[in-house]
Ligand SMILES: [Fe+2]
């Protein structure tokens with residue numbers, strides 16, 4: 001089994017210092033094998049915010065895979081936004097917009113879904129679809145395969161939209177046996193609604209989302225991140241939320257893959273809340 005921390009939407013510029021320190025403390029204690037970061041590292045893509053984010057990432061206690069989010073593209077500086085949309089991200093965070101990390105048990109790829117032309121909702125390009133397929137179809141199916149994006153394939157509520165071309169992407173990557181899609185953007189933790197809708201549509205891939213890990217831009221939920229234990233055919237999810245004295249487990253859910261479909265005992269009701 002591999003232990004993976006999935007954190008998202010750090011939004012440096014709107015970070016809460018104490019929560020940021022508490023997250024580092026929690027991750028040091030739990031010692032994940034890898035930390036996956038699904039975008040929106042900054043609030044306004046300012047140089048200072050990227051410097052803070054870069055310094056923070058260097059303090060994380062495990063290797064990372066990072067993708068940018070829509071907030072990492074400059075909004076008001078039109079030259080930056082259209083000519084060099086991710087120059088600051090590439091300079092301080094990662095020059096590779098299609099990062100890959102692989103070990104004996106897991107294969108992870110991140111792709112950039114942030115676009116200069118759309119303020120909020122992102123998109124997957126045809127080139128990216130081909131790249132995802134080329135990589136994951138070449139990986140041994142005994143490895144647990146994870147794709148990280150900022151914009152999720154399915155939105156948490158009916159009023160929101162999933163990433164552009166998600167249906168097409170799912171069709172293109174179908175032969176590659178992906179196990180898990182991780183995303184952020186909506187600042188809402190794992191949503192049973194998303195999962196249950198998705199179960200009906202394409203049950204072979206599990207979708208999980210993380211809340212905002214350390215920023216004050218919470219959306220009706222506390223700061224949170226996902227701690228995952230993954231092995232082929234099994235995912236144990238623990239949503240860890242911030243409380244007064246640091247991060248702690250709020251709820252857990254186990255998924256198993258049976259006959260090519262992810263199943264979880266019951267649905268929302270089976271999520272095991274952990275008392276305060
Ligand atoms: Fe965000």
Ligand SMILES: [Fe+2]
Pocket residue numbers: 040069070071150184185186
């Ligand atoms: Fe976002």
